[in-house]
Amino acid sequence: MTAPTPTLQITPSPHVLDDEQRQARMTGPGFGRVFTDHMVVIPYRDGAWQPGEVKAYGPLALDPATSALHYGQAIFEGFKAFAQPDGSVATFRPEENAARFNRSAARLAMPALPPERFMEAADALITLDRKWVPGAVGESLYLRPLMFASDAYLGVRPSLAYLFVLFASPAGAYFSQGVKPVTVWISEDFVRAAAGGTGEAKCAGNYAASLAAQAQAEQKGCDQVVWLDAARRDTVEEMGGMNLFFVYRDGDHVTLVTPELTGSLLPGVTRRSLLEMARDLGFAAEERKVTVRQWRDDLAAGRLTEVFACGTAAVITPVGKVKANGFELDIHGGENGPVALALRKALLDLQHGAAPDPRGWMHKVC
């Protein structure tokens, strides 16, 4: 009997940083600038995913005709690994990212990566680079899986070859000065996604298309852009690369409202998780249509007491001010609101193993 071909071959880097060098690089790493010693590469060709390799982190050599560089057949994901109180390392709902990766792949006519290969790649990389997982609360190891069309061919058609790549980046507390509310600009000039488009997919092009709108928001003195629906431009979809929540208060009764998934919003794992966790904190939660008109009127009437955005990278970001053509309103006096902070703490406690995990969302890696 011949041994089965290993799906992932591990070739340790010959130039792993020593403890002192690594510590220096992990001090105040910010977000997305520092990378660990290794990466995973899995090629797809001849109609099948090939054995992959964990090897030294480094540049990829690309033919100038590489299809993804021209026609944008490229998707990515983002999730995090957290140091646990018992010294182990665990990732937060990585199966959700593996599943969404394949939904994105399907929309861009790319092959699905078996979820077990996705999980195997992540677990192997984190285990090999576990010294790169920061220990403090609010810090984590950010995992970035991606897939792109690697055919060297200028014809427009789904590529026949792809590369799956996974690498990791130690992430400090996203806000070094603690959580600070952002000011948002409601964009009527630009849209992120339209019905039937790629809004639900985590594809590179969605981000490219967002940059001019983000620049306009900054010109208006805002930190982030808020996207409206493409057809009527009256319904709220998302903020930058994060999902939005609206907090309604009626006496002691708190209801979280998040825009319903219409096909043009990115279905965030953080969004879904908060909808489920809301109940634990005694909040009601609803997914429904939210218009700019309601945002404005409900703020003025005092029913809408907080707005916040959520996503893997920044967890929860309160929105302290909303600006649009024709109006500008403070939210919760421009300060962090208690509901946003309570949800943020509940999620971080769960991720860092400081709270029970009744839904089995944490995946123990090593």
Ligand SMILES: *Cc1c(COP(=O)(O)O)cnc(C)c1O
């Ligand atoms: C990734 C992303 C989100 C947040 O998704 P999470 O799974 O919570 O990280 C929201 N909106 C957009 C446009 C995104 O790309």
